[in-house]
Amino acid sequence: MKQLTKIFIIVALAFTGGRLNAQTTSPPRATVTGAFINDQSKPVDYATVTLLRAKDSTVVKGTLTNDAGRYVFDKITEGKYIIKGTSVGYQPAFTAAFDVVNGQTNVTAPVLNMTTASRSLQGVNVVASKPLIERKLDRTVMNVENSVLAAGNNALEILERAPGVTVDKDDNISLKGKQGVTVMINDKLTYMSAQQLTTYLRSTDGSNIQSIELITNPSSKYDASGNSGIINIKLKKNKMIGTNGSLTVNGAYGKNFRDNTSLTLNHKNGNLNVFATLTRGDINRENVIAIDRRVDSASKSTYFKQQTNMFNKIHYNNYRFGADYATSKKNTLGFVVNGDYTNEYNDNTGITRLGLTPAAADSYQTTIADMKQTYRSFSANINDKYQIDTLGQEISVDADYSKYRNNSDAVYDTYFFRPDGSTQRRPLFIANQTPSTITIWTQKVDYTLPITKTLKFEAGAKFSSVKTDNDLQAQVDSTGTVNSHQFVNDPTRTNRFVYDEKIAAGYINLGKTFTKTSVQLGLRAENTSSTGDLITYNQVVKRNYLNLFPSLFVNHTLSDKHELGFSYSRRIDRPNYDNLNPFRFYLDQYTYEQGNPFLRPQYTNSFELSYTYNKTINLTLGYSHTTDVSTQVILTDTITKATYQTNLNLNSQDSYNANVNSPFTITKWWTGNINATAFYQKFKSDSLLGGQLNAGKFAYQARLTQNFLFAGFKAEVSGNYQSSLRYGLFDIKPQYSVDAGVSRSFAQKKLNIKFSVSDIFDTRRNNVSSHYQNVNLDVRQKNETRLARLTLTYNFGNSKIKIRQHQSGADDEKGRVKSGN
Incomplete structure (x- = not known):
């Protein structure tokens, strides 16, 4: 019972933490501005800007440069800081340390010079892409996102192309010859009847699918249902700011x-x-x-x-x-x-x-x-x-x-x-x-x-x-x-x-x-x-x-x-x-x-x-x-x-x-x-x-x-x-x-x-x-x-700057499903 009480206290603090902080008296704060330029002294637009504490490189805030290569941080407290800049095609760069003094309202950070990362071959565009099939620690992954055949196909049709997966005349799904497959969407299992699951998969467009994961032996964290394992359909998530x-x-x-x-x-x-x-x-x-x-x-x-x-x-x-x-x-x-x-x-x-x-x-x-x-x-x-x-x-x-x-x-x-x-x-x-x-x-x-x-x-x-x-x-x-x-x-x-x-x-x-x-x-x-x-x-x-x-x-x-x-x-x-x-x-x-x-x-x-x-x-x-x-x-x-x-x-x-x-x-x-x-x-x-x-x-x-x-x-x-x-x-x-x-x-x-x-x-x-x-x-x-x-x-x-993909707290909703019409 004590452990359960601790859990509810932790969750309650998570919701009230922001409110408690808001009630604390804040010290005077300053606005920090600056600019990025490249080797030709031209502005670097839409670069990632990170404000770091100089003493331990702790991240304070992050933003992007605008079309003119400029950025703004507001409500910055007293201390010594460093600006870090990153952008596609440039080497990561850092400014010299600068001070924000108590009482200042506006601080201009040193201009950051961004150096080209490397010479590129003229007319050649090198694009890294994941292989169609990947083997990971506990699962096989089919990367649908880059597949030509994914376009226009629905989720049920794409499942037929996954390694070891078959869909029979009644839309029953088998994995490595065995029926009883559990189907998940974004790590969640939907409590659908067979007919409902079939309808849902048919109405899910392939262009919205990122990958299909085949988990033949799930761990104890997952529900115990599904004798032939789990098929997890991962839908695309937002990666852009x-x-x-x-x-x-x-x-x-x-x-x-x-x-x-x-x-x-x-x-x-x-x-x-x-x-x-x-x-x-x-x-x-x-x-x-x-x-x-x-x-x-x-x-x-x-x-x-x-x-x-x-x-x-x-x-x-x-x-x-x-x-x-x-x-x-x-x-x-x-x-x-x-x-x-x-x-x-x-x-x-x-x-x-x-x-x-x-x-x-x-x-x-x-x-x-x-x-x-x-x-x-x-x-x-x-x-x-x-x-x-x-x-x-x-x-x-x-x-x-x-x-x-x-x-x-x-x-x-x-x-x-x-x-x-x-x-x-x-x-x-x-x-x-x-x-x-x-x-x-x-x-x-x-x-x-x-x-x-x-x-x-x-x-x-x-x-x-x-x-x-x-x-x-x-x-x-x-x-x-x-x-x-x-x-x-x-x-x-x-x-x-x-x-x-x-x-x-x-x-x-x-x-x-x-x-x-x-x-x-x-x-x-x-x-x-x-x-x-x-x-x-x-x-x-x-x-x-x-x-x-x-x-x-x-x-x-x-x-x-x-x-x-x-x-x-x-x-x-x-x-x-x-x-x-x-x-x-x-x-x-x-x-x-x-x-x-x-x-x-x-x-x-x-x-x-x-x-x-x-x-x-x-x-x-x-x-x-x-x-x-x-x-x-x-x-x-x-x-x-x-x-x-x-x-x-x-x-x-x-x-x-x-x-x-x-x-x-x-x-x-x-x-x-x-x-x-x-x-x-x-x-x-x-x-x-x-x-x-x-x-x-x-x-x-x-x-x-x-x-x-x-x-x-x-x-x-x-x-x-x-x-x-x-x-x-x-x-x-x-x-x-x-x-x-x-x-x-x-x-x-x-x-x-x-x-x-x-x-x-x-x-x-x-x-x-x-x-x-x-x-x-x-x-x-x-x-x-x-x-x-x-x-x-x-x-x-905006498709220029990718951000860290957010992982939500929801991992599993368990149920038993199979497809059939």
């Missing part, structure tokens, strides 16, 4: 047109940093899915041949704004607000042919589905970071609130015909309304204490409360009349599902650095209490469990060119909110998706060994064992002959993987990166659908990216191949594609034009089959993947 921003407009065309406009604004002045992003866009896309399946009963087999043409139209608007303010030299207060306003329309037309043999149909039916969906979200975060001392001791506090509202209104019209086209029976008309609300509250505190220069202690605590409310209102037409539907309540499908979950967590980390070895030990504890209430059927599922999650990281430097690393962590995957929801979402009368409120959490122990050569070539070997593994399965109702997708717990999953990543340089204008992953996954279940599952398969992925510089242009070509693989009951067929793009900057790099084509040869397809027990199914899906994009970006405002 003054006011600046960018406007991005792009259009794309495949079979349909889509467009996007994004405006980013930043303002940095003294201790205040304000930022905002507004994005709007329209996505029109087509998707064709064909399903062949056989349903066996005691006396006969029925064959289904189904094809559904889907047209999807999305209009979205989202915003993000916030501010960081340094209330004192030790304290920074910040807030961030995000919102999304999206409307989605789906127009699906499907034909299903039924017969006793695969060759001939005895009847067929057509289903026309009209769905309208709205997504509304709002989230707010307030954070405070207080530096207790200059040795690195600090404390940060976060509080978060999020609310998501979804509404879906769907009507399904199904008509039944004989083989000759005559009407077989009365049509079936059904309707659904599925309002859904998710509300999240989280609070967390993190504390860091450097005990010595080589020993660091970290600790923290977090509490989260999540409530989801899903109300399925289902109707059926009572007349069967085509032009005048009269819907009445369908009690067999109407239901309401409410899910409450509370998680209390705490962690400790202890890190020690030796001469060539660094070690970090961590332990996290999480207590989960959840209640799933199927209100209409009066079914309640309650759970309460406490888990411990240890972690270990060891890194050893063998020599300047050889490094070894080892990591271990235990993690949990709680069921996704969508997967717990028992509602039925129909494609047609014989095809639907249904959640499972009885899903249990799965647990994973992960091990990884890494080797780095010359800080460029990276090799990792990994193994993980998952118990109670949750996976998608296809089930068949032999009475209604319907096939539906749901999630079940299998006994275990063993996963082995190896990854190699290497950049290469052929010439100074031709560079690239190659990334390859090989993995083997084995699934076991003692009693799945009345049989024993013991299935595994070796698979691999490879991506080759090449970058070219010529005549002021930058080009990029990327090729990707994924072999066939096995995941649970599904056999996934190979996938491959080629993307390319070219860009050029104009108007002193303020205007950038990029043209790119994704899936040039239109080869990317999602073909899946499942043959186990009474499940016999083949799926072929083709999305609209070949798109030509033109993107224009204009940067405006």
Whole structure:
């Protein structure tokens, strides 16, 4: 309790420190002015000016020179000072020491002469840029900011290009062949359902992304959710002093047109940093899915041949704004607000042919589905970071609130015909309304204490409360009349599902650095209490469990060119909110998706060994064992002959993987990166659908990216191949594609034009089959993947002087997410 009291005192002092200082009587103060000139005695504009105390070089204030090379510092107290000047293309310079005497009102500092840093080759502009793929201590980083292909693509499309990442036909994200990935935005995890996350990633423009971090074995500081690790999407932050921003407009065309406009604004002045992003866009896309399946009963087999043409139209608007303010030299207060306003329309037309043999149909039916969906979200975060001392001791506090509202209104019209086209029976008309609300509250505190220069202690605590409310209102037409539907309540499908979950967590980390070895030990504890209430059927599922999650990281430097690393962590995957929801979402009368409120959490122990050569070539070997593994399965109702997708717990999953990543340089204008992953996954279940599952398969992925510089242009070509693989009951067929793009900057790099084509040869397809027990199914899906994009970006405002990038106090909001539509 005493320690908790100390924490609140520290935070309170952070807010009141400025006020107490203001009440202290100030001594007389002076205005200090001066000027910078270069070797030709011309003014040096927009140079960084730093006022230092002469006795210990302590920084007092900072500013910039104006167009005339002059600067001003006001309210300077008595003492001896030095002016430091820095600017791009010049050597750092210092004035002689000068005095500010008590009683003076105006002081002129010595003129500072700036010397050119070095001679530059005429006509040659050397620009340093980060490689596309970087390997760091605990993560792999994909630097999207400088990639040509990022322009015009959304976040979900860019994720597909990250090393070891795949996105399947339902937008489920896998890392090194494993599902269960946790997605973060700016070190924060959003509590979104699968559908909400997919919509958010599709509406996040690639030009706003700085990098994507792949963390396969997170430390105890992170939430324990995510058996295959964390994907952290880092959005761009303001690095410039003054006011600046960018406007991005792009259009794309495949079979349909889509467009996007994004405006980013930043303002940095003294201790205040304000930022905002507004994005709007329209996505029109087509998707064709064909399903062949056989349903066996005691006396006969029925064959289904189904094809559904889907047209999807999305209009979205989202915003993000916030501010960081340094209330004192030790304290920074910040807030961030995000919102999304999206409307989605789906127009699906499907034909299903039924017969006793695969060759001939005895009847067929057509289903026309009209769905309208709205997504509304709002989230707010307030954070405070207080530096207790200059040795690195600090404390940060976060509080978060999020609310998501979804509404879906769907009507399904199904008509039944004989083989000759005559009407077989009365049509079936059904309707659904599925309002859904998710509300999240989280609070967390993190504390860091450097005990010595080589020993660091970290600790923290977090509490989260999540409530989801899903109300399925289902109707059926009572007349069967085509032009005048009269819907009445369908009690067999109407239901309401409410899910409450509370998680209390705490962690400790202890890190020690030796001469060539660094070690970090961590332990996290999480207590989960959840209640799933199927209100209409009066079914309640309650759970309460406490888990411990240890972690270990060891890194050893063998020599300047050889490094070894080892990591271990235990993690949990709680069921996704969508997967717990028992509602039925129909494609047609014989095809639907249904959640499972009885899903249990799965647990994973992960091990990884890494080797780095010359800080460029990276090799990792990994193994993980998952118990109670949750996976998608296809089930068949032999009475209604319907096939539906749901999630079940299998006994275990063993996963082995190896990854190699290497950049290469052929010439100074031709560079690239190659990334390859090989993995083997084995699934076991003692009693799945009345049989024993013991299935595994070796698979691999490879991506080759090449970058070219010529005549002021930058080009990029990327090729990707994924072999066939096995995941649970599904056999996934190979996938491959080629993307390319070219860009050029104009108007002193303020205007950038990029043209790119994704899936040039239109080869990317999602073909899946499942043959186990009474499940016999083949799926072929083709999305609209070949798109030509033109993107224009204009940067405006001050872009000359970069400042230290401000780090906010908010590090993590934890949740579990995965993508799927």
